[in-house]
Amino acid sequence: MTLTPLSLPSSDDAPTWGEWVRSRSSAELDRARELVSTIRTASPQAALEVLRAWDRATGHLGNAAALGSLFGNVHPDESVRDVADEAEQEAQRLSTAWSLDRGLYDAFAALDATVIAGDPLATRLLEKVRKDFRRSGVDRDEETRARISAIRDRLTELDQEFSKIARDDVRSIRVAAERLAGLPADWLEAHPAGDDGLVTVTTDYPDAIPVRVFAHDQGVRREIVTAFLQRGWPTAEPVLEEMFALRQELASLVGYPDWPSYDTDVKMIGTGAAIPEFIEKIAAGAEEPMRADLGVLLERYRHDFPDATEVPLYDSFYYQEKVRQEQYDVDGQRVRTYFEFPKVRQGLLDVTGRLFGLRYEPVDVPVWHEDVAAYDVFRSDGDESLGRIFLDLHPRDGKYKHAAQFTLTDGVAGEQVPEGVLVCNFSRGLMEHDHVVTLFHEFGHLLHHVLAGHGEWYRFAGIATEWDFVEAPSQMLEEWAWDPAVLRSFATDAAGEPIPDQLVEAMRRSDDYGKGIYARTQMFYAAISYWFHADEARRAAGEEVASLTDRMITFQKKYAALPYLEGTHFFAAFGHLGGYSSAYYTYMWSLVIAKDMFSAFEAEGAGDPFAPGSLAVATRYRDRVLAPGGTQDAADLVADFLGRPYSFDSYAAWLARSTRPSS
Incomplete structure (x- = not known):
């Protein structure tokens, strides 16, 4: 059976779009309910049939939630965004109701696991479903379950409200x-x-x-x-305070001491207490590189401000650029001339196509805005579509303000085509190289989503690994945005001359210069993410806890390389406090793994990313890390690719690499 992608409305009319979103989400939820109704009276011996019904039901539920999340963040009409937000809320309400349904839990608890003992994926799914139910609080009394349900509904509303504040302010x-x-x-x-x-x-x-x-x-x-740094302030503060308090209450109701402990129970890191340990480990490792970076920066700053004892945050970006120009011979304005957006977008497709054996064919289909480009994805040697991607890459009013990959549909063999959307905010003309790196990063998520959309279970489709691994494939793809051979293939100036290898090498050296500042800044963000949540347990116990702003300033002084800018409230638009909650450490945790995985390419590539050895590694990486989705634990996927467990060594070597200017 040939599967076809979703058909979006052909009209730009907002009522048409609103009705389509409402109708599709309603139909998906109705189908989900129908499938779940068959589970309650199933025989314990019908384990495979029950699991399949549940998996398909949650797939339909996911369709409704994904639809709501995507169009609530990207549709140009506010009325459609509101309808989409409502659809996402309804999907979340149904998910919560199921998770607290004792009848459903009893049905899964009673299933005879010996029936599926020969099917490792079905066995894995049953284990995860049972754990999901236990984590939901389904075994609590009726009053507690009612409170959990109310909390989850309110958290969905708060998450959407916080996202809207950050998006619209x-x-x-x-x-x-x-x-x-x-x-x-x-x-x-x-x-x-x-x-x-x-x-x-x-x-x-x-x-x-x-x-x-x-x-x-x-x-x-x-x-x-x-x-x-004032975006979202002061509107977001009470929203976040309520969000953190409710997450703490929810964690407590289901038997965890605090939200980070609940949150990490299904992540690679394992425990909430391991997060601050990891933050301290990275902060300590970055101490010397940070001091070296700051020493170079302050020395340059004192040329203009002789009495300065530190570089203010608002001057740091400008003077880091000065350092790159004067000490690394990297002029950001010259670099920009090689990165015209249309060339970068096509170059990204060409490069990833060569690396991973793919091709992208543009398709003329209805989309939600004229800026959006759609492509069908194929294996280079085949005619069967692997999925569809949408690139929505320029800013507009009411659109998500950061960079992310959104799901439109998860893919399952014989059921549904994987479709993903890249949502970014780039210039239509010349791009900073940082933005080129960001585009490669986010496209890594899109590849993961499409390539892992061909298994038999929705639960393991797409980016379905542990959440603190999901950034690793994207951070790996960033590496090619620094490769001279890769950049030569698309980065050309107005005269058509490719970016010189010497300039790319200088860019790499200058990027090494700032990584101590970068790593410590990331640990500042991770500390906010963790302690804003962990402190709620103290507050719930009756202790006095400082305001969000005061705690932010404390963490900035302790971890960040650059000083606090008086009167600002960065956290008010720090969108990761929504989706990532206490787990922003994920970005650095994943980077440790990404650096180790890339070492396999460095060992084989001999400086040419398109050499046969490099392409063989890329194929192995595609098939052993990306394509399996969530069918194995992330650590096992990485070990299968590397031939050994991942280690901290490659990251430590990267962090310790010399940051001394060449002049």
Whole structure:
């Protein structure tokens, strides 16, 4: 049977879209309910049939939730976003109801596991379903289950509300055109002054990042960085406080001492207490590189401010760029001339196609905005589609403000085609290389989603590994955004000349320069993520706990390389406090694994990512790490690829690599 992708509305009319979202989500939930109704009276010997019915039901439930999450974040019409938010809430309510249904739990508890003993995936699924029920609180009394249900419903609402605050609160500054000296010519051309002679600069990434990096006027840099770090404030604070308190209450009701303990019970790291241990390990390892980075930065800063004892946050981006220009011979404005968005997008497709044996064919199908491009994905040597991807890569009002891969549909063989959406906010013209790296990173998620969408169970489809592993494949793909041969294939200037190898090597050296600052900044974010949640257990026990702002300042002083900017509230738009909750450590945990996995490519590549040895490693990585999805534990997938358990060594070597300028 040939499966076809989902058909989106062909009309741009908002009511049509709203009705389509409502109708599809309702149909998916009805089908899910129908399948679940068959489970309650099933025989204990019908274990495989029960598991299949449950898996398909949760697949339909996932369709409704994914639809709501995606279009609640990307559709250009607010009324459609509201309908999508409602659809996601309804899917979450049904999921909560099932998780607390004693009849369903009893049915799974009674299943005869010996019937499926010869089927390792069915056995794995049964173990996970039973654990899901236990973690849900299904074994608690009726009053407790009712409270758990109410908490989960409210947490869904709060998560959506926080996401909306971060998405919609776009700040701006207005400055005289002459104060924007230093900005690239294409940026200035795209930002003409108004009738009053003032230019509007928003906190959206394509506006704010070039200004904080290139604007010569210190006051302008201070204004835009301050505005950026004020997004969401003060509206988000009570939303977050309620969210953290409810997560703590939920964890307590189901038998965990705090939310991080509950959250990590299904992650690679294993326990909540292991998170601060990991943060301290990375922070200690990054101490010397950070001090080296800051020493170079402060020395350069004192050329302009002789009495300075530290570099203010609002000046750090500009002066890091100065260091790269003057000491590493890397001029960010020159680098930008090689990264014109259309070339980068096509280059990404060409490169990943060559690496992983894929091809992408553009398809003319209805989408939700004219900026969105759709492609069907194929194996290079085949005609059967592996799935469909959508690239929604430019900012607009009401759209998700960061960079992420969203699911449209999970894929299961014979059931449903995997479809994923890349949602980013890049310039339509020239891109900073950092944004090129981000695009490669997010595309790694998209590849994982599509390649792992051909198994027999929804539970293991796509990015279904432990949550603290999901970033590793994306961080691995970033490596090719630094490879001279890869960049030569698409990074060309206006005259068509490819980016010189010497410049790419200088870019790599300059990137090494800042990694101590980067690692410590990441640990600051991880500390916020963990302690904002862990402290709720103390608060619940009656202890006095400082405000979110005060705790943020404390963690910034302890972990971050750069000082706090007075009067700002970064956490108010730190969207990862929603989906990642207490587990932002994931990014660095995954990076440790990613660096180790990439060592296999370094060992075989001999400097050529398209050499036969490199491509053989890429194929092995595709088939042993990406394609299996969640069918095995992440540590086992990595060990199968590397031929050994993953280790900290490659990451430690990367972090310790010399950061001394070449001049």
